[in-house]
Amino acid sequence: MRIVITGAAGFLGSHLSDHLLADGHEIIGMDNFVTGNPDNIAHLASNEKFSFYKRDVSNYIFVPGKVDAILHFASPASPNPQSKSGYFNLPIQTMKAGALGTHNCLGLARVQNAKFLLASTSEIYGDPEVHPQEESYPGNVDPIGTRAVYDEAKRFAESLTMAYHRFHNVNTSIVRIFNTYGPRLDLEDGRALPNMIKQALLGQPLTVFGDGSQTRSFCFVDDLVDGIIKLLYSDEHYPINVGNPNEMTILQFAETINKVTGNRAGIIFVDARSARDPQRRRPDITRAKNILNWEPKIDLEEGLCRSIPYFKQKLGIA
Amino acid sequence: MRIVITGAAGFLGSHLSDHLLADGHEIIGMDNFVTGNPDNIAHLASNEKFSFYKRDVSNYIFVPGKVDAILHFASPASPNPQSKSGYFNLPIQTMKAGALGTHNCLGLARVQNAKFLLASTSEIYGDPEVHPQEESYPGNVDPIGTRAVYDEAKRFAESLTMAYHRFHNVNTSIVRIFNTYGPRLDLEDGRALPNMIKQALLGQPLTVFGDGSQTRSFCFVDDLVDGIIKLLYSDEHYPINVGNPNEMTILQFAETINKVTGNRAGIIFVDARSARDPQRRRPDITRAKNILNWEPKIDLEEGLCRSIPYFKQKLGIA
Secondary structure, X not given: OXXXXXXXXXXXXXXXXXXXXXXXXXXXXXXXXXXOOHHHHHHHOOOOOEEEEEOOOOOOOOOOOOOOEEEEOOOOOEOOOOOOOEOOOOHHHHHHHHHHHHHHHHHHHHHHOOEEEEEEEHHHHEOOOOOOEOOOOOOEOOOOOOOHHHHHHHHHHHHHHHHHXXXXXXXXXXXXXXXXXXXXXXXXXXXXXXXXXXXXXXXXXXXXXXXXXXXXXXXXXXXXXXHHHHHHOOOOOOOEEEOOOOOEEHHHHXXXXXXXXXXXXXXXXXXXXXXXXXXXXXXXXXXXXXXXXXXXXXXXXXXXXXXXXXXXXXXXXO | OEEEEEOOOOHHHHHHHHHHHHOXXXXXXXXXXXXXXXXXXXXXXXXOOEEEEXXXXXXXXXXXXXXXXXXXXXXXXXXXXXXXXXXXXXXXXXXXXXXXXXHHHHHHHHHHOOEEEEEEEHHHHEOOOOOOEOOOOOOEOOOOOOOHHHHHHHHHHHHHHHHHHHHHOOOEEEEXXXXXXXXXXXXXXXXXXXHHHHHHHOOOOEEEEOOOOOEEOOEEHHHHHHHHHHHHOOOOOOOEXXXXXXXXXXXXXXXXXXXXXXXXXXXXXXXXXXXXXXXXXXXXXXXXXXXXXXXXXXXXXXXHHHHHHHHHHHHOOO
16 A cells, blocks of 8 residues: 555654555655654665655645555644643644644645554543543533643544445544553653653662552554554444553552663652642553454553663664 | 633624623624634624624734733634534644633733633533532543543643633633523524524524423623633633523423414423433532622523514524
8 A cells, every 4th residue: 555644753753664565555654754753664765665755734735646555643732731742732733733643644644545544542532530531421521621632633534434424435444552661652742651761761769759559551553553454445434542551550650660771769758749640541452452453452551571772772872 | 901812703692792891891703703703793894893803813913002901712612513613623623712712811821911811611611520610610621532632621721721820921811601592592502592593583493302300501792701801800710600690490491482372382301311411510609699799680581682682583584
């Protein structure tokens, strides 16, 4: 297939490019580098099956020749208020990527009779009142909250995708992506996992907020990409959660990171931050198992081992 | 003020034009007539303070000269699946009006340093689990439901409006409009109230589904427009419910309609339709009362009396 990937220079877009190239496909990558990083696709520069256009797909999308599939992964996605590339600091670009970008991609899919796959997110569930989250849960998002610029953009993108499927018969799929880690994850992303990995590699004590009993579920990127590609090859039109249901406490994460990196600086507990990111989220992956025959295979220790060489290189550690 | 009204040929847009012209303002109306009706603004053709541009504001918006305020009322709004101008049959136009149309209006407001007022809706609450609905209720909308094309478009529009307010300091207001009736309401709209008014004026028995104990709250259009204009003149940026909190059963509506129209054909009860439109919705208008000093003043009997001459004329009844 000849596949367009928007956000191709991002964390997920670049891994998708790698895996789909390995499957024999031709990839047309697009990115405006607002949050994507040219380093993530530098290794593809000499690959004849990979071409790249620097482009803001919220404004315009054009691809010469036939296109078989479009994967829309362009969007700021970091919830870190301090991050310049997080959606708190790019609210309008984030909303444009979700609405105008999705609209442009769907228009291209329609005229090309191509498959469209939308990168949605567990954020559409907002601050969930049920746990774990099934795809039928309508979510708990305040449309005027500061976080809504991302959540509502993706909810809108899902609705528009279903409208093109129902009304224009476009072949669409929607993946709701939960927390993911792996090589090319931005260490400055601000979330607990990359922050602790960075501290461990620098030999510093890991910062744990509160008593560390709060939980997270993280999926290794190769598992996640495997699920997305299975969805791409499927005929499933309704949203599918893809993520790791193995919920762990932050303290367990911290201990595993120190073990895998051999960090002897221990853990320091500091006061819990104000309730900025309080929600538990854990995917119910029943649909992914039944429809895609997918579930994650890589546990945290193995995922960390596979990630650490990249992070060491980024930090300039031999 | 020099005020742009999108959807000016619609039910609410045309009444807003009338009231704001009466207040001494200049109105620049826009409509693409997808759901708006030229008849609704025909009486303004000779008004020197009213100008009109046939335009799809989802594509483009341009106004010569200075603009002081923009009221974005363009959107399909009827939930009737049988209506050609309902959002079930215009899903993509509806989403474009909410996202691209709102984006274009906010861009104009920003460059013109103009006030922006968004027509939002009680539909952003979806099928509510609390009753009545306060503005802080985050709603219960399934983003992939068929009704979501309207609900998510308006939720997105609210988020984008708040983003422009917070990030670009645009002076914005958001009104969440509940069920409204009055002259110029489309009798083919498909909802219970216009349907029963039409039956009564034609001397037919009124169709009530189920036992008529289901409830609705309807606001007369002059009350609603009064609330919107108070919001326009205010400095309130957070959403405000505007609607009539006086909840009545459908049976009470039917009996009042037959009384006011003198219809002696009675009421027939038929099996409840499949749960297409099951939700109760009633606004909590505490914020409108406290912030805008607004509440509805016109009861159902008076509102019907004021509406009937228009409906008779539409139906060709002397």
